Amino acid sequence: MTAEEAETAARMFKALGDPVRLRLFSTVASHPGGEACVCDISDVGVSQPTVSHHLKKLKEAGLLLSERRGTWVYYRVAPSVLAAMGQILTTGPAAA
Amino acid sequence: MTAEEAETAARMFKALGDPVRLRLFSTVASHPGGEACVCDISDVGVSQPTVSHHLKKLKEAGLLLSERRGTWVYYRVAPSVLAAMGQILTTGPAAA
Numbered sequence: 001m002t003a004e005e006a007e008t009a010a011r012m013f014k015a016l017g018d019p020v021r022l023r024l025f026s027t028v029a030s031h032p033g034g035e036a037c038v039c040d041i042s043d044v045g046v047s048q049p050t051v052s053h054h055l056k057k058l059k060e061a062g063l064l065l066s067e068r069r070g071t072w073v074y075y076r077v078a079p080s081v082l083a084a085m086g087q088i089l090t091t092g093p094a095a096a
Numbered sequence: 097m098t099a100e101e102a103e104t105a106a107r108m109f110k111a112l113g114d115p116v117r118l119r120l121f122s123t124v125a126s127h128p129g130g131e132a133c134v135c136d137i138s139d140v141g142v143s144q145p146t147v148s149h150h151l152k153k154l155k156e157a158g159l160l161l162s163e164r165r166g167t168w169v170y171y172r173v174a175p176s177v178l179a180a181m182g183q184i185l186t187t188g189p190a191a192a
Contacts, residue, residue: 001122003141006115013118017110019102026097045099 008062012085015061020046021054025063028055029077037072104158108177111157116142117150121159124151125173133168 001009016022023044028036038051046054055075058064064075097105112118119140124132134147142150151171154160160171 001119003115003119006119006122010113010115010118013109014113017106017113019099019106022106022109023097023099023102026102 009085012061012063012081015058015063018054020044020050021058024051024054025058025077028064028075035074035076037074039072108157108159111154111159114150116140116146117154120147120150121154121173124154124160124171131170131172133170135168 016025024041027041027044031040038048038055041051044051055064055066055073059066059075062081063078065078066073066075068074112121120137123137123140127136134144134151137147140147151160151162151169155162155171158177159174161174162169162171164170
């Protein structure tokens with residue numbers, strides 16, 4: 001794992017290092033259809049503006065992709081990212 | 097995902113949200129035999145006391161297990177933790 005790869009991956013893990021953001025990420029990941037908008041999320045115990053703020057942070061970290069459709073922005077998990085993080089967690093880096 | 101589960105998992109992700117700690121975690125995970133001591137780690141660009149400090153933080157977050165053998169403390173990845181984190185990353189929580 002190069003220093004640069006570590007920087008990128010650490011930024012993603014850091015974004016998940018907040019309980020509310022982690023629950024939001026998990027909610028998006030497990031939502032029917034694989035995507036969710038703020039309008040779908042009401043059970044994490046924070047206000048809608050706070051939800052929007054955290055979803056934006058998750059997007060900035062490269063964990064979520066977003067698409068505006070009409071009034072709402074829909075978020076889904078960035079698939080390549082999950083593969084990369086999963087690899088780090090389960091087998092370590094591919095090469096030294 | 098309950099608030100309590102989110103707290104525990106977020107603590108783990110937060111511990112990986114630092115590039116040096118992430119590289120250390122990855123080094124331990126990919127080390128031959130599945131474990132490593134400070135004596136095995138020399139390529140992350142920080143001093144041995146700093147390596148020891150970060151390994152201790154990873155242990156406190158529940159990511160690594162440790163065992164003292166003679167002079168050295170050997171670290172290995174906590175398997176149950178990886179399964180849990182992997183589940184969160186790939187499929188979301190098992191139940192709402």
